Amino acid sequence: MNFNEKCRILKVYISEDSKYQGHNLYHAIVQKMHEMDMAGVTVTRGIEGYGQGKRIHSARVLELSLKLPVIVEIIDTVNKIEQAIPVLENMVNEGLILTTEVDVIKYGKESKHAEP
Numbered sequence: 001m002n003f004n005e006k007c008r009i010l011k012v013y014i015s016e017d018s019k020y021q022g023h024n025l026y027h028a029i030v031q032k033m034h035e036m037d038m039a040g041v042t043v044t045r046g047i048e049g050y051g052q053g054k055r056i057h058s059a060r061v062l063e064l065s066l067k068l069p070v071i072v073e074i075i076d077t078v079n080k081i082e083q084a085i086p087v088l089e090n091m092v093n094e095g096l097i098l099t100t101e102v103d104v105i106k107y108g109k110e111s112k113h114a115e116p
Contacts, residue, residue, distance in 0.1 A: 014095035
């Protein structure tokens with residue numbers, strides 16, 4: 001990733017039981033973003049949340065749910081994120097997709113503020 005380019009984070013909020021072609025959607029997204037050579041992808045499993053339907057899903061022992069929220073975060077340059085948006089729109093049937101600009105300070109061993 002080039003620190004001189006503007007970067008974006010693309011977030012996808014879905015349910016952990018969401019499917020794509022018979023596979024977990026979050027796994028399919030990670031695989032597709034890897035194929036597209038995105039700089040980084042992270043999947044985070046929520047412990048509680050709700051979405052458009054306003055039904056609360058929780059990881060509490062007595063209310064164990066397989067519909068917990070999952071957030072897939074993809075970070076790369078604006079151009080690469082824009083290429084990923086239509087792919088994700090095709091893959092995600094139900095969920096929330098959003099982007100926002102980010103300042104990448106460090107990526108791997110590289111640092112934006114490294115000494116020359």
